[in-house]
Amino acid sequence: MGTVTRGTTNPNRLRRMDRWIVATHGAELRRAADPVAVDLGYGAAPWTAVELLHRLRTVAPHARVVGVEIDPARVAAAEPYARAGLVFRHGGFEVPVSPAPSLIRAANVLRQYDEEEVAAVWRRLCARLAPASEGSRGGLLVEGTCDEIGRRHVWVALGPEGPRTVTLATRLGSLDRPSDLAERLPKALIHRNAPGEPVHAFLRDFDRAWAAAAPYASYGARQRWMRAVRDLTADWPVTDGPARWRQGEVTVRWAALAPRE
Numbered sequence: 001m002g003t004v005t006r007g008t009t010n011p012n013r014l015r016r017m018d019r020w021i022v023a024t025h026g027a028e029l030r031r032a033a034d035p036v037a038v039d040l041g042y043g044a045a046p047w048t049a050v051e052l053l054h055r056l057r058t059v060a061p062h063a064r065v066v067g068v069e070i071d072p073a074r075v076a077a078a079e080p081y082a083r084a085g086l087v088f089r090h091g092g093f094e095v096p097v098s099p100a101p102s103l104i105r106a107a108n109v110l111r112q113y114d115e116e117e118v119a120a121v122w123r124r125l126c127a128r129l130a131p132a133s134e135g136s137r138g139g140l141l142v143e144g145t146c147d148e149i150g151r152r153h154v155w156v157a158l159g160p161e162g163p164r165t166v167t168l169a170t171r172l173g174s175l176d177r178p179s180d181l182a183e184r185l186p187k188a189l190i191h192r193n194a195p196g197e198p199v200h201a202f203l204r205d206f207d208r209a210w211a212a213a214a215p216y217a218s219y220g221a222r223q224r225w226m227r228a229v230r231d232l233t234a235d236w237p238v239t240d241g242p243a244r245w246r247q248g249e250v251t252v253r254w255a256a257l258a259p260r261e
Contacts, residue, residue: 009043011051013150014107016169017142018055020249021103024157025140026059028102032130035063035102038095040125041109042067046078046088052105053086066097093124100130106143107155110187118188122158129160144186154184156254163254165239172221172248178206178228192259199257206232222246 029035037056039049049067056063064085069075070092078088089096095104104125110118122143129139137159144155144167151171157164166189168181175181182193182203189199209228216224226245232238237253244251 009045009047010149011047013146013148014048014051014105014153015150016146016153016247016249017105017107017144017155018052019247020155020167020169020244021105021140021142022055022059023244025103026056028136028140029056029060029063031136032060032102034099035060036097036099037063037065037103037105038097038101039065039067040093040095040104040106042069042074042078043108044074044077046081048107049078049086049088050081056103057085066101068092068095068097093121095125095128097128100128100139102130102139104129104139104141106141108145110143111145113187115187115191118186122163122188126158126160126162131160145184145190147184152181152184154181154186154189156186156188157251163258165251165254166257167249167251169247169249172225175221175225178210179203189257189259197260199259202236202252202257205235222248 132138146153213227
């Protein structure tokens with residue numbers, strides 16, 4: 001179920017997303033009896049699935065990864081890379097995986113879809129996640145967009161109940177101003193970057209905080225970013241702290257950036 005994507009992929013392209021997943025969802029993966037992660041729409045080559053397995057096993061040694069692709073030719077091409085803990089299957093948004101996955105990563109998949117289609121896809125994928133239970137928030141869907149070599153990335157994190165947060169991540173040395181990340185907003189937000197919409201107001205305020213933090217640039221782009229994000233917390237519900245900000249990240253509650261009806 002779904003449409004074949006362009007399949008563009010590069011090694012190490014999703015490192016920022018993976019780094020965030022390991023830091024924020026690693027404990028959930030360790031607690032799971034059989035932690036299955038899905039790399040949905042991995043593309044013309046299986047590099048991202050191979051890398052996901054390696055990165056997840058640094059925090060959850062028993063994690064397994066299933067690469068799911070709607071193009072049968074891509075599944076066949078990936079088979080030589082299968083190994084213990086890594087398999088490839090033909091499929092789409094129905095996510096033909098058992099047990100229910102603890103993680104679904106869908107990077108650069110919904111970019112080609114219409115904005116009106118996103119909510120239904122999110123609901124379908126969230127319904128496939130491992131459910132919440134006592135001591136667990138359930139599985140995690142991470143859906144977003146990045147540039148060709150992974151310098152700039154924005155993603156939405158969703159649980160079985162729906163969207164939770166939005167994360168912006170960047171290589172700080174490549175950044176002129178935070179709103180440069182607007183071109184990498186996921187499909188649910190990219191067309192809402194216009195006056196009157198919350199995401200537009202957020203990026204406007206981020207640019208202002210970045211400009212006000214210009215004196216910190218003498219200490220490096222990281223210190224300027226951290227100061228700008230700290231200033232943002234006065235008006236926006238930033239959910240992470242300096243340890244993540246140092247990585248060139250900032251995470252905000254979805255409700256604060258969600259499109260207006």
